Amino acid sequence: MIELKQMSDLTGFIRTHRLSGEDLREIQLQGKDLREVVNNYNVLVSEKKQVKLIKPATEEEGLISIDNLLDDLAYGYEAIENKPVKFTPMSGAASRMFGFLESYYQNASDDDNEKVNTFIKGLDERQPGPHFSFVRELKDVLKRDNLNLSKLVDEKKYKTIISYVLNENGLNYRNKPKALIPFHVQNGRAILALEAQMEEALRYGNGNLFITILHEHQDQFIQAIEKIKKENNELSQVYIHISEQYNSTNTIAIDPATKEIVRNNDGKISFFPAGHGALIKNLPNSGPSILRNVDNVTSDEIRKQVIDKYHKAFSVYLSQIKTKVSTILTRLDADSISETDLRDQMFALQKQGFQLIIDNDSFSNAPFDEMKRIARIALNRPIKIVGVVKNQGEPGGGPFIIEYGDYRIISIVEKDEIPLEQKSLMEKGKYFNPVDILADPVDYKGNFFDLTEFINKSRYFIVSRRFLGKEVKRMEHPGLWNGTMDGWNSIYVVMPNETFAPVKEVNDLLRLEHQ
Known part of the structure; x- marks a missing residue:
């Protein structure tokens, strides 16, 4: 039920922003509620x-070494019933990878x-290596147009080469x-980042790879998957x-100057x-998932x-921790655990x-009934194991102890989230x-948590x-491995740097690491 004040607020919002019946229908078509828009x-x-x-x-304070997990832990992996699946966001475009080439192609800047x-x-x-895995493919598209890569290099016709890398007439x-960009060469074949992710999914033991993509890329992915499975029969087992x-x-989004809701050229929100x-x-709601970026795929041996x-040590450690958590919660349910x-x-x-x-302190000093209530709330949460590496100047966030309501937690924090005076910290x-x-994301009874309940919405x-030639102001949800998982229980593990090759x-x- 929407309370009268909420209804009044919604009505006021509709009037202030001149929302039409068509606007309200468009909001519904997006699967959204007007209150979310407000x-x-x-x-x-x-x-x-x-x-x-x-x-x-x-x-x-807060992090543990991977060495703490390795003592015989990896050898218990086969006994784990619910092995992890792989979850990899793949909607990112390759355009940023080739940004400096784009800049040179458009303006031949000396800086690049x-x-x-x-x-x-x-x-x-x-020349002696290293070389890119897509050289053969580039040579083929150049040959189709009676061009030779070596000759273009000798003549310093770099713009022509770059054109065939970037544009539709080439790669x-x-x-x-x-x-869908080739990253490595294995057995004489160029391997897409996607194929490397498929190989990893198979190695975890169940061959399940969950990917997220943009709708406009769906046909490209389906064609690439069919081609990979045809050329690499072992990966036909990957689902x-x-x-x-x-x-x-x-x-x-809003116009930062007028505070008006941004609309497209057709007048729609x-x-x-x-x-x-x-x-x-x-x-995935089936059990544990290994989450990594699509571009963090090293050479095959690494x-x-x-x-x-x-990762198998991660899984064994998670299994052990979860068994202990489940035992405590089950005993709390049965009222069969002592205060001590x-x-x-x-x-x-x-x-x-x-x-x-x-x-x-509050937990230790509470009466037993309150202690049990605190323990239940603290334990009955999704769990994440987070690998971190020593900072070697890569852009991105890191693990910090932060305030989270009345508590202190460890979380991955980005530089854009903090005030300027904390930059030195x-x-x-x-x-x-x-x-x-x-x-x-699964609880001790085998049920999938409502993960939205554990998001730090602040x-x-x-x-x-920029949108339609103008600067607009947009909101993005808390980062998937930042505020979105703040309400999860966690283990932070220091990993060797060679495991990270973005x-x-x-x-x-x-x-x-990519050769």
């Missing part, structure tokens, strides 16, 4: 609440020459998803679950994708080690690196978030983007 609007015109850092997370020279060298197989990488970001997660936090609704050694036993088991979990959202952080997460992002620019593919 909330989006209020966020956009309000002052953003920033994250308050307390201190960086360290191995002395060093990168362009490195790129051209990576195409020239007459068309400007318009492809990053997942790929394709989903798209739900329209209901899209948000409105414009709705925009609202960041990767929206993908929490796409997270990937085997990441899975067989580290409950206190001891709660503290024992935390000594293993399990980060509970709890005030230990953020710079003291020694660890970085590579997005290497084992997420378990950690949304406000971004400025491809932010195409030249990153020339790094040793």
